[in-house]
Amino acid sequence: MISDITLGQFFPGYSTLHKLDPRTKLILSVAFIVAVFFANSPVSFLGLLIGVLVLVKLSRISFSVVFKGIKPIIIILIFTALINVFLTDGAGEPLVDFWIIEIYTEGIVRAVFMALRVIILIIGTSILLTYTTSPIALTDGIESLLSPLKKIGVPVHTFAMMMSIALRFIPTLVEETEKIMNAQKSRGADFTSGGLIKRARALIPILIPLFVSSFKRAEELATAMECRCYRGDKNRTKLVKLEYKSRDYIWFCAVALFVTAIILLATLPYSIGYSGRLLEIIFYKI
Amino acid sequence: MNEYIIKTEGLGFTYSDGESDSLVREEIPALSDINLSVKRGEYLAVLGHNGSGKSTLAKLLNLILVPTVGKIYIDGVDVTAEDFDEDGVFDVRRKVGMVFQNPDNQLVATVVEEDVAFGPENLGLPREEIRRRVNSSLSMVGMQDYMRHAPHKLSGGQKQRVAIAGIIAMRPEVIIFDESTAMLDPMGRAEVISIMERLNREEGITVINITHYMEEAARAERVVVINDGRLTLDGIPREVFSEVELLHKIGLEAPQGTELVHRLRLAGINIEGSSLTEQECAEALINYLSGNRK
Numbered sequence: 001m002i003s004d005i006t007l008g009q010f011f012p013g014y015s016t017l018h019k020l021d022p023r024t025k026l027i028l029s030v031a032f033i034v035a036v037f038f039a040n041s042p043v044s045f046l047g048l049l050i051g052v053l054v055l056v057k058l059s060r061i062s063f064s065v066v067f068k069g070i071k072p073i074i075i076i077l078i079f080t081a082l083i084n085v086f087l088t089d090g091a092g093e094p095l096v097d098f099w100i101i102e103i104y105t106e107g108i109v110r111a112v113f114m115a116l117r118v119i120i121l122i123i124g125t126s127i128l129l130t131y132t133t134s135p136i137a138l139t140d141g142i143e144s145l146l147s148p149l150k151k152i153g154v155p156v157h158t159f160a161m162m163m164s165i166a167l168r169f170i171p172t173l174v175e176e177t178e179k180i181m182n183a184q185k186s187r188g189a190d191f192t193s194g195g196l197i198k199r200a201r202a203l204i205p206i207l208i209p210l211f212v213s214s215f216k217r218a219e220e221l222a223t224a225m226e227c228r229c230y231r232g233d234k235n236r237t238k239l240v241k242l243e244y245k246s247r248d249y250i251w252f253c254a255v256a257l258f259v260t261a262i263i264l265l266a267t268l269p270y271s272i273g274y275s276g277r278l279l280e281i282i283f284y285k286i
Numbered sequence: 287m288n289e290y291i292i293k294t295e296g297l298g299f300t301y302s303d304g305e306s307d308s309l310v311r312e313e314i315p316a317l318s319d320i321n322l323s324v325k326r327g328e329y330l331a332v333l334g335h336n337g338s339g340k341s342t343l344a345k346l347l348n349l350i351l352v353p354t355v356g357k358i359y360i361d362g363v364d365v366t367a368e369d370f371d372e373d374g375v376f377d378v379r380r381k382v383g384m385v386f387q388n389p390d391n392q393l394v395a396t397v398v399e400e401d402v403a404f405g406p407e408n409l410g411l412p413r414e415e416i417r418r419r420v421n422s423s424l425s426m427v428g429m430q431d432y433m434r435h436a437p438h439k440l441s442g443g444q445k446q447r448v449a450i451a452g453i454i455a456m457r458p459e460v461i462i463f464d465e466s467t468a469m470l471d472p473m474g475r476a477e478v479i480s481i482m483e484r485l486n487r488e489e490g491i492t493v494i495n496i497t498h499y500m501e502e503a504a505r506a507e508r509v510v511v512i513n514d515g516r517l518t519l520d521g522i523p524r525e526v527f528s529e530v531e532l533l534h535k536i537g538l539e540a541p542q543g544t545e546l547v548h549r550l551r552l553a554g555i556n557i558e559g560s561s562l563t564e565q566e567c568a569e570a571l572i573n574y575l576s577g578n579r580k
Contacts, residue, residue: 135396136395136396136400164394168393168394168395168396168437171436171438175438217388220388220392221391221394223345223350224384224386224392224394225394226350227350227383228394228404228408228452229379229405229408229409229456230404231372231376231408236408236410237406237407237410237412237413238407239399239403239406239416239417239420
């Protein structure tokens, strides 16, 4: 039942995207996010859409899975879109002017762009990161990218270790939760009926034993780690070392081109050849 | 090379308040006056019921706990000396590996091979060497086919085998099994015991099996019984388990065969010969019965 949960929705596979170095994917995601926030014209959004579709295709993950990923945020999307539609003032005549409702063309354009932006953002980053990168690879990537911060005393290794241990123990704790639930059920506990408050209360007898045993686990694990000579990242080597391959460099170039193209597309319609405008937009964005 | 890989002199340990495993907050020593010498390559079982202090002993030998009195020598080095530093502790833990009771709580990584690599990684070995050790350790415990598996999908016995591989990969001289079979089903137990014995026999690793299963202890070369924090019996299984009365008094039982023969003797049936294993017990009974018939 609950043990089916996969954290971060990783879909194992062997596509080009799966094979990329996690660091590459992290950097590319950031670049992609920048591009998404620059986009502000129909042409640039079209470019982004094509880019995202190419990513989905390359990941060999089916479109239906990808769209399911957006489902949970549809309500928020509609809500923000409506706010944009109703609250944006336009320069010209309102399209609709009824009672206190005034709708301008600018409002609709803005709502559509906003929704597109969020959808593209979510699909793009989840394809690049969560769907095609195992959580552990992601942790390794983050540790490696952030390792320069070690010099100024940020405990990067400790954080990465904490994250990977958390990931390791999720299935174990889920299993344990199930056991405790069954134990409580067999003594007559009821988790499925009653209102929200009653159900929340029914969870207390599950959470308390779960917490107690987690602390015990944590202590035992710490002892076991010490017994295996763990002492942080002091003089520590790694079995799997992250290495950029030619594939990664190709992707870097491709995405760099893509992002530049999007930024150009976003700025061109304002006035071709007027580069001062570009700077103005950059400052505006910041 | 020192003949004794582990040697303790007057070793004692008292849990200070708040650290105690028991609910009673009195300062009762968990261990006192333990003099134990373990030879290189020995196969030793430590017996005792719950709360006897046997796990405390394991933690002391690995320097997870620091003794309150007495001395511990690991490979001839006094690890209780004042000037013994962190690097020394690191060295001791490399030499003395430990496998715990709950396999879930000693696996660190989400992939079997990465978990086995954890120890060697901490030792700072080069990558090729880590790879070699991971492969050889996993095949030593018969888990080479599960290299890329997630630990939580394995059975208890398999998890414990992975945990053992993780220790073997550090190439220790001693492995302490701290009730490592207590949470396993009979099949898992048999697997772990056979690995333990193979490591002792074929790799020459000193094995200390801390257990409360008499049948397991009876297989060792030497048995040490701990009761109330004191070393009560020390000898070959045959000797130790002949002290059935004493074992009973401290809440332990002899292996089933020994127990049976002992009770028959008490009932006035004079069975001769030893009965440490089921086989011996059966033979002793047959001998007695056929002798009677004549």
